[in-house]
Amino acid sequence: MERLRELYKEEILLLQELLELLERDQEIVRRGSLGELEELMESNKKKETIALKLKVLEEEKRRLETHHPQAEELEETVRELASKVFSQGERNRMLLEGSLALIRAMLGVLLPSSGYRADGSLLSGPPMRSRGRV
Secondary structure, X not given: OHHHHHHHHHHHHHHHHHHHHHHHHHHHXXXXXHHHHHHHHHHHHHHHHHHHHHHHHHXXXXXXXXXXXXXXXXXXXXXHXXXXXXXXXXXXXXXXXXXXXXXXXXXXXHOOOXXXXXXXXXXXXXXXXXXXXX
């Protein structure tokens, strides 16, 4: 039982670290600072490492798990933290999607897209001028 308790405690610490990283990511995205973009990318690497560690812990827990009252209490803590991590991840996803939509809209205004229809005529964009003979 002692090893199982250690695994749960390690899992809880990893989930808390993951939640802190996600909350920090949200702050960075809200500020929109290009200077912090590198920090955001480093955070992604840390989150990937944590995810791998959590997977290994989960596999080891499955091998050891027995129904024990202390294990159930720790599992509830893990579930609560995992739920918070998921919620924060969803908030970050929506924030990023909103930011991307705004960037696309601004680019659409600044750089009107141009392309061609099936018949070869111009879809949109500034009128084309002839520069002499064709």
